[in-house]
Each structure stands twice: as C-alpha cells, then as structure tokens.
Amino acid sequence: MHADEIIIFVALGVLVTGIGFVASRWQRADLDLLEEWGLAGRRFGTVVTWFLLGGDLYTAYTFVAVPALVFGSGALGLFALPYTIIVYPLVYVVMPKLWQIARDRGHVTAADYVKDRFDSRGLALLIAITGIVATMPYIALQILGIAVVIQVLGINIEAALLIAFLALAIFTYASGLRAPALIALVKDAMIWITVIVAIIVIPSKLGGFPAIFAKVPAAKLNLPPSLFAGYSTLAFGSALALFLYPHAITGTFASKSQHVIKRNSAFLPAYSFLLGLIALFGYMAIAAGIKPLAPYGANSAVPQLIQFAFPTWFAGFALAAIAIGALVPASVMSIAAANLFCRNIWTEYVRPAASPREEAQVSKIVSLLVKVGAVGFILIPGLTQYAITLQLAGGVWILQTLPAVFLALYVRWLDRWAVGLGWLAGMATGTYWLLATHFSSSLYSFPVGGVAGTKLYIGLVAFAVNLIVVVVLSAAATLVRGREPEAERSAA
Amino acid sequence: MHGRDWVLLVLLIPFVAVLWPPLYAHLTPTLLGMPLFIWYQFAWAVITAVLTIIVYFVRERPGEPAPTEHDDAR
Numbered sequence: 264m265h266a267d268e269i270i271i272f273v274a275l276g277v278l279v280t281g282i283g284f285v286a287s288r289w290q291r292a293d294l295d296l297l298e299e300w301g302l303a304g305r306r307f308g309t310v311v312t313w314f315l316l317g318g319d320l321y322t323a324y325t326f327v328a329v330p331a332l333v334f335g336s337g338a339l340g341l342f343a344l345p346y347t348i349i350v351y352p353l354v355y356v357v358m359p360k361l362w363q364i365a366r367d368r369g370h371v372t373a374a375d376y377v378k379d380r381f382d383s384r385g386l387a388l389l390i391a392i393t394g395i396v397a398t399m400p401y402i403a404l405q406i407l408g409i410a411v412v413i414q415v416l417g418i419n420i421e422a423a424l425l426i427a428f429l430a431l432a433i434f435t436y437a438s439g440l441r442a443p444a445l446i447a448l449v450k451d452a453m454i455w456i457t458v459i460v461a462i463i464v465i466p467s468k469l470g471g472f473p474a475i476f477a478k479v480p481a482a483k484l485n486l487p488p489s490l491f492a493g494y495s496t497l498a499f500g501s502a503l504a505l506f507l508y509p510h511a512i513t514g515t516f517a518s519k520s521q522h523v524i525k526r527n528s529a530f531l532p533a534y535s536f537l538l539g540l541i542a543l544f545g546y547m548a549i550a551a552g553i554k555p556l557a558p559y560g561a562n563s564a565v566p567q568l569i570q571f572a573f574p575t576w577f578a579g580f581a582l583a584a585i586a587i588g589a590l591v592p593a594s595v596m597s598i599a600a601a602n603l604f605c606r607n608i609w610t611e612y613v614r615p616a617a618s619p620r621e622e623a624q625v626s627k628i629v630s631l632l633v634k635v636g637a638v639g640f641i642l643i644p645g646l647t648q649y650a651i652t653l654q655l656a657g658g659v660w661i662l663q664t665l666p667a668v669f670l671a672l673y674v675r676w677l678d679r680w681a682v683g684l685g686w687l688a689g690m691a692t693g694t695y696w697l698l699a700t701h702f703s704s705s706l707y708s709f710p711v712g713g714v715a716g717t718k719l720y721i722g723l724v725a726f727a728v729n730l731i732v733v734v735v736l737s738a739a740a741t742l743v744r745g746r747e748p749e750a751e752r753s754a755a
Numbered sequence: 756m757h758g759r760d761w762v763l764l765v766l767l768i769p770f771v772a773v774l775w776p777p778l779y780a781h782l783t784p785t786l787l788g789m790p791l792f793i794w795y796q797f798a799w800a801v802i803t804a805v806l807t808i809i810v811y812f813v814r815e816r817p818g819e820p821a822p823t824e825h826d827d828a829r
Contacts, residue, residue, distance in 0.1 A: 473788025
C-alpha cells in the first residue's frame with residue numbers, strides 16, 4: 264500500500280465524479296425527457312461520439328480480460344484484434360441506416376425499431392429481454408474490473424466499490440448519457456497516456472521488445488491449426504454481435520448524423536490498435552514473471568504489471584484509468600438497459616398512457632436498480648463466476664437478435680413469426696451447446712471436418728440455425744399468404 | 756449515389772485478410788521480435804481504417820445530403 268498511489272487514484276475518482284455532475288449542464292436541455300436523458304438529444308458530433316463509443320465499447324473489463332487471456336492461453340486472446348477490426352466495415356454499412364430510421368421515427372431502443380418494423384410488440388419484447396439479460400452481467404463485470412484494480416491498491420474492496428457505485432449511480436441518474444460522454448473524454452485520454460507510456464517503459468525494463476517475445480513460450484505466440492476455425496468464428500460472431508448490444512446502440516443513436524457514424528467507422532479502429540497493444544501486456548506479464556493472484560487469477564496480471572513497472576504515482580494514475588474506464592460503459596449499459604425496460608416493457612405492457620416525463624422517471628429509477636443488481640453479483644461471494652459465465656452466454660444470446668434488427672433493414676419479406684421462431688431456435692441451440700461445455704468456453708467441438716471435430720464459436724453456429732429457420736419459414740409464409748400482407752401494409 | 760455503391764466491396768477485403776488464419780499464423784518473419792501472427796493483425800487495424808476513409812471519400816460527396824434509403828425497408 265502506497266499513500267501517493269492511493270491519493271492520486273482517489274483524487275482522479277473525485278474529479279471524474281464532479282465531471283459527471285457538471286455534465287447535466289452540458290448542451291443544456293430538459294433532462295426529464297427520455298430523448299434527452301437517455302440519448303442526450305441525439306446531438307453528439309464526430310469527436311464526442313468517438314470518445315463515447317471508444318470508452319463504451321472498449322470496456323475496463325476488456326482491458327483486464329483480454330491481456331489476461333493472452334497471459335493464460337496465449338495467441339487465442341488476440342482474437343480481439345480481428346474481431347474489432349472487422350466490426351467497423353459492418354458498422355459503416357449497417358448502423359447509419361438503422362440510425363436514420365430510429366431518428367425519423369423516434370426509436371430509442373433496438374426493440375422500438377423491431378416493434379415498428381414488424382408491427383409486433385411481442386417480438387419487440389423478446390429483443391428487449393435479450394438485450395437486458397445480455398447487459399446485466401456485462402455491468403457486473405465492469406464492477407469486477409474496478410475490484411481487480413482496487414485489490415492491488417490494498418484498500419478495502421467492499422467500501423471502495425460501494426463508493427464507486429454510489430458515484431456512478433447518482434451521476435447517471437442526474438445527467439443521463441451526457442455524464443458518461445463527458446467522462447469518456449477524460450477517461451480515454453488517461454487510457455491513451457497510460458498505454459503509450461507503458462508500451463515505452465515496460466519493454467525498456469524488460470530488455471526491449473525482442474527480449475519480451477524471446478521469454479514467451481513459442482506455443483503462446485502463434486495460433487495452432489486446431490484453433491484456426493475457432494479463432495475466426497469467434498472473431499466474426501463477436502463482430503456481428505457487438506453493435507446489437509444495447510450500450511452500443513444507445514451510443515450510436517446519440518450521434519447527430521449518418522456522417523458521424525461513418526467517420527467513426529474509420530476512426531474507431533484506433534481503439535482496436537490500442538486494445539491490441541493492451542493485449543501485448545499479457546505477454547509482458549509473462550516475461551516479467553508475474554504470478555496470478557487469488558481470487559482474481561489471470562485477471563490480476565495487468566494491474567500487477569502496472570505496479571511492477573511504474574513508480575507509485577503513475578501506477579495510481581494508470582489504475583485509476585482502468586477503474587474510471589469501468590464507469591463509462593457501466594453507466595451507458597445501465598442507461599441502455601433502463602431504456603429497454605421503460606420503452607418496451609413498462610410503457611408497452613404496464614402504463615401505456617405514460618407521459619414522456621414519466622418515461623424518463625422510470626428509466627432513471629431502473630438504471631439505479633440495474634446497478635444494484637450488478638454490484639450484488641460482485642460483492643456476494645461466489646456470484647462473480649456467474650457474472651463471467653453469463654457475460655459469455657450474453658454474447659451468444661444477443662447475436663440471436665440479428666435477424667430482427669439488422670437483417671430486417673435489408674430484407675422486406677421477413678415474417679415476424681419466422682423471426683421469433685428463429686430467435687427461439689438460436690437461443691435454444693446456443694444455450695444447449697454452452698451447457699455442453701458447462702458454460703466454460705465459447706468454443707464447442709462440432710462434429711464436422713474429421714474425426715476429432717472442429718472447434719467453432721457457439722454463438723455463430725446458433726446464429727446459422729436461427730438464420731435458416733428465419734429464411735425458410737419467411738419464404739414459406741410469403742408463398743402461403745401470397746403478396747397480401749405486403750399490400751395491407753402499404754395501404755395502412 | 757447508388758452508382759458508387761460498388762466501392763463498398765472494398766470493405767470486404769479486411770474480412771478475407773483477418774478471418775483466414777492460415778494466411779498469417781506463422782512465427783516468422785518477425786518485426787521488433789514480434790511474430791508475423793501478431794504484427795500482421797496490427798497492420799490490418801491500420802489498413803482497415805485507411806480503406807474505410809477511402810470508401811468514405813469516394814461515396815460521400817461533400818455538401819450532399821446523406822442518402823435516405825430507409826423507405827425501401829418499410
């Protein structure tokens with residue numbers, strides 16, 4: 264425990280909380296309206312969106328878990344690179360189109376779009392529940408990211424987490440999406456500084472880049488052929504899934520034009536490069552001879568590396584960067600989950616007559632409840648592992664909403680029942696294969712390509728099942744009904 | 756606007772480049788001691804960004820309103 268490290272850590276935490284409150288006055292508007300509280304009035308330009316999405320998608324947990332995977336398993340952990348490289352060409356094509364419809368028709372969530380597009384609030388409910396279920400454990404893992412950092416600082420984890428949680432909960436409640444957006448400016452600057460310093464200082468301590476890689480076993484530096492298919496399917500499936508997550512959609516909907524999204528598809532890969540550098544910290548931790556620390560195991564590799572390599576004051580700065588980095592996504596995720604609950608469950612099924620003011624109030628309160636649940640997951644002993652497991656499953660599940668949200672943008676003849684049944688088929692098969700691995704891996708050995716089978720990403724295979732059901736049943740429905748439903752729709 | 760949609764095909768290149776590991780899952784040649792497997796993927800993060808910028812400038816005429824194609828999907 265070092266006083267200067269803790270002082271810097273705490274001071275930065277207080278600064279950021281202050282920024283969170285000031286954010287309510289930024290681009291001032293009526294925060295009692297859901298469009299303002301939950302989407303910041305859809306006014307963010309290219310730069311703010313770059314910081315917000317960068318801070319939102321590249322979460323604190325990612326910064327801890329990706330190098331931890333490289334540290335523990337080697338090359339497989341680098342799938343984060345192809346994953347976050349190919350996601351942006353997809354974003355460039357798909358998200359401006361979704362953004363335009365959402366803006367024109369006043370959609371706040373993906374489920375709003377689905378309800379409108381398929382004229383089905385039942386299908387919208389499925390999409391909303393999938394989004395909420397996939398997001399909850401993800402918020403818990405952000406809190407876990409803070410816990411891992413606090414552990415190496417040597418201060419009381421429970422007390423520190425409660426304080427961090429209170430700050431997060433209150434500034435989110437007060438300022439809505441403006442808070443994480445403004446905090447992201449500070450947080451991302453801190454992360455960039457930390458990583459650039461680390462990539463210079465750590466190798467110099469360990470005898471240079473070539474010396475680091477010379478100390479890592481060759482088996483961890485390259486992908487074995489048995490994992491080729493697993494690696495690409497994991498990267499491709501994760502890329503398809505990323506912008507279906509509610510926090511990604513909320514961040515995108517808050518931008519002010521299609522151009523903002525397109526420009527960011529070109530600029531956000533800078534964060535992918537950054538994430539790649541952070542992944543290399545896993546190798547540096549191996550070269551530095553760092554041993555995993557109970558109870559967080561390999562996840563403690565990066566915080567330990569920071570303490571090993573930096574003077575205490577800079578270690579405090581770097582650890583604060585990760586901890587503050589957890590606040591941005593946790594805040595956006597809780598806002599996104601709250602918007603889904605409010606728009607697609609509360610207003611839809613409980614209080615159809617709710618005024619915009621009541622909507623905003625419900626969202627604010629739900630954003631608090633969602634975070635209480637997330638903190639519970641981390642503070643109650645034994646539940647942390649469930650958060651990790653559920654987040655793994657959440658990726659598989661959220662991918663099953665692709666036909667309803669993305670495919671529906673391009674294919675007119677999709678049938679709502681077919682999309683619902685496809686979702687069911689994808690959820691069922693995906694969960695079945697996850698169970699077959701005892702929820703321990705995203706890869707499952709499918710009986711294709713030889714006796715030993717081939718390891719593939721469960722989410723992508725389940726999505727293939729989903730897609731087949733959607734296409735076959737939609738085609739059948741179109742044939743049976745003829746063109747009638749289309750005619751009805753255009754008349755309506 | 757639709758006449759220049761072909762340029763979107765450029766965005767498929769990164770998919771081929773990074774989703775086929777046999778292309779780059781090799782230890783050599785190294786760069787700064789880094790195996791090809793690692794530095795190749797870093798290189799594609801940069802190349803993909805450049806390709807996206809090119810697509811943006813070819814497709815979007817400055818000053819022209821963004822295409823509104825949403826009418827055809829309801």
